[in-house]
Structure formats: structure tokens, C-alpha cells
Amino acid sequence: MRIPRIYHPHSLAIANDIALSDDAANHVGRVLRMQPGHQLMLFDGSNQVFDAVITRVDKKQVLVNIVDKREEDLESPLNFHLGQVISRGEKMEFTIQKSIELGVNVITPLISERCGVKLDKERLEKKVQQWQKIAIAACEQCGRNRVPEIRPVMNLEEWCSESDGGIKLNLHPRASQSINTLTMPVQNIRLLIGPEGGLSQDEIDMTANYNFTDILLGPRILRTETAALTAIAALQVRFGDLG
Template sequence: MRIPRIYHPAPLVVGQTIALSDDAAGHVGRVLRMSAGQTLELFDGSNQVFSAEIVQADKKQVQVRLLGSETDNRESPLFLHLGQVMSRGEKMEFTIQKSIELGVNVITPLFSERCGVKLDAERLNKKLQQWQKIAIGACEQCGRNQIPEIRPVMNLETWCQEQDDALKLNLHPRASASINTLPLPVERVRLLIGPEGGLSAEEIAMTARYQFTDILLGPRVLRTETTALTAITALQVRFGDLG
């Protein structure tokens, strides 16, 4: 059986005996039904991974002893900040999960004119908590040891006008440039993905004022969640660590 990878939200030190977080303990104790003497791999958001042995486990609490550690850097040389206009239902969760597997470092959910999601502050906060759990789960699954940042939801123009030395890209079906025509080298990218209905003409003009470059992925019109993952993959192949 593959050794489970578990995130711990506090710095880890070899030799410690610690209690796992409530979510992690529930997964290890109730879902995996692991018991004393079995081993885990823990990570704390640094590039260190820790081998650990369970010393006590029940349905409410799991305690482990940290046996050793090693450096394990799985991060791409390309720093990617995804600005994703929120999509309905499970599409947003899917985009967050898969973009993290592909190496995105920061995700900012956005509101735009044609955004189909309308949520009050309380529901937005619950969504943010759920997205953060999805980010942790994606890292546990894919082997990343640094947890990407999921930022609070903001307005599209507020995000576009943030000061950033990254290359700013906006996917547009009538753009003349493509990812393959972008000049090398590129170390940081701020990638904007619009809503299911696309950005309005006014919003596209606004992104140009903030020095976003329109790029084309190909001849077919992609759904918003497909667009994000395709663009991230293409950027990682050209500037990052895929391929």
C-alpha cells in the first residue's frame, strides 16, 4: 500500500510526537483505519518531508512520532498566478484541484460582469475554506510540499491593476499571439481566465490598459475549466517543468 501523505499546518521537527489536525486524524483514523505502528509521510508547507510512525490512533485523535526528514522540492521554476473568474457548481473546485496538480502557485477567484456566481460574504467565506481544503488534498495527492495560496475573491479590475513584474496573459479567441510565440525566458506569469460567457468588450479593453497580452490557445472554443488547464499545461511545457 502506498504510504499516505498528510499535511500538517505547523512546522515539524524530527523527534517530536504530535497530534494530527482534526481533518487529518479523521482521514487516517476513520477513513484509512490505520493503527499504531503504521507509517505516514508528513509535510508542513516547506520543502521538507517527514517520515512518521503512528503511536496512537482512534476515531478522534491520531498521534505520530517524527522519525526523519529530507528535502524534496517539487516546485516548477515557473511561478504561476491564476486569476480565475468563478464558475458554477463543481467546475471551480475542479479547476482549483487540477491547476494545483499542474503547478500553479497562487489562485485568485474573481468576479466579472458575466460571472454566473452570486454569493454573499458568509457563503464566500465557506467557499474559501472549502477551496483551501481542496488545495491541501491536491498537494497530498500529487506530491507537492508547498501549499499554493488561495486568495479571497476580488473584483476583476482590482486584480488586474495590482502591481506585478510577471508576464500578464489573457486568453482571447481572436488573439494573434500564442504561448509558443512568447519570448524566452519567462519566470513569472499572471494568467487571466474569464467566465463561461467570456469577458465583455469593456473588460478586454481594461486588461489591455493594464498591459495584459491577449493570447490564443488554438482554433477551438474551450470551456472555462478546460481553458485554464490547457493554458497552464502549455505554459509549463514552454517555461516550466513539464515535457
């Protein structure tokens, strides 16, 4: 049986006895039906992996003992920030899950003119909490030991105006540049992915004012979730650790 990887939200140390979080305990105890003596791999966001043994399982909690730790850095050399205009239904969840598998460090959900999702502040906050859980699950699956941050929902222009010292990219079907023609050294990337209906012309003009570079992925029009993952993968192949 494959040893499950479980995220723990607090710092871990060898020889400690800890109780797993409620979500982790439910998964380990009720879904996987693991028992005392079974092994787990835990990670706490510190880029370390902790070997643990289950010592107790009951209806309320799962207790484990930490027996070893090791460094395990699977992070991309790119510092990758994805600004994704919120898409409908499971598309947003899919984009978050797969972009994290591809190495994105930070994801900011965005509201634009043509955003098809209309939720009040309270429901958006609950969505962000749900998306953060998806991020954790993606890390558990793909082997990453740092959990990317899902930031609070932002207005498109507010996000575009931020600066992190890197290159800012915006996908555009009539752009003159492609990812392969980007020649400058790239370490920090801020990638904007628009909504299913695309950005308005005013929004495209606005991104130019904040020094975004328009790039073209190819001759075909891609859905928003396809565009995000294609661009991330292409950038990781050219500047990161894929391929």
C-alpha cells in the same frame, strides 16, 4: 500499501510527538483505518517531507512520532498566479485541483460582469475555505510539499491592476499571439481565465490598460475549466518543467 501523504498546518521537527489536525485524523483514523505502527509521510509547507509512525489512534485524535526528514522540491521554476473567474458547481473545484497538480502557486477567485455565481460575502468566505482544503488534498495526492494559496475573492479589475513583475496573459479567441510566439524570458506569470460567458468587451479593453497580453490557444472554443488547464499545461511545457 502506499504510505499516505498528510499535510500538517504547523512546523514539524524530528523526534517530536504531535497530534494530527482534525481533518487529517479523521482521514487517517476513520477513512483509512490506520493503526499504531503504520507509517505516514507528513509535510508542513516547508518543502520538506517528514517520515512518521503512528503511536496512538482513538476516536478523538491520532498521535504520531516524527522519525526522519528530507528535502523534496517538486515546485515548478515558474511562479504561476491564476486569476479564475468563479465558475459554477464542481467546475471551480476541478479547476483548482488540477491547476495545482500542474504547478500553479497562487489562485485568486474573481468576480466579473458575466460571472454566473452570485453569493454573499459570508458564503464566499466559506467557499474559499473549502477551496483551500481542496488545494491541500491536491498537494497530498500529487506530491507537492508547498501548499498554494487560495486568496480571498477579488473584483476583476482590482486583480488586474496588481503587479508582480511578470508577464500578464489573457486568453482571447481573436488574439494575434500564441504561447509558442512568446519570446521574452518568463518566470512570473499572471494568467487570467474568464467566466463561462467570456469577458465583456469593456473588460477586455480594461485588461489591455493593465498591460495584459492577449494570447490564442487554438481554433476551438474551450470551456472555462478546459481553457485554464490547457493554458497552464502549455506554459509549463514551454517555460516550466513539463515535457
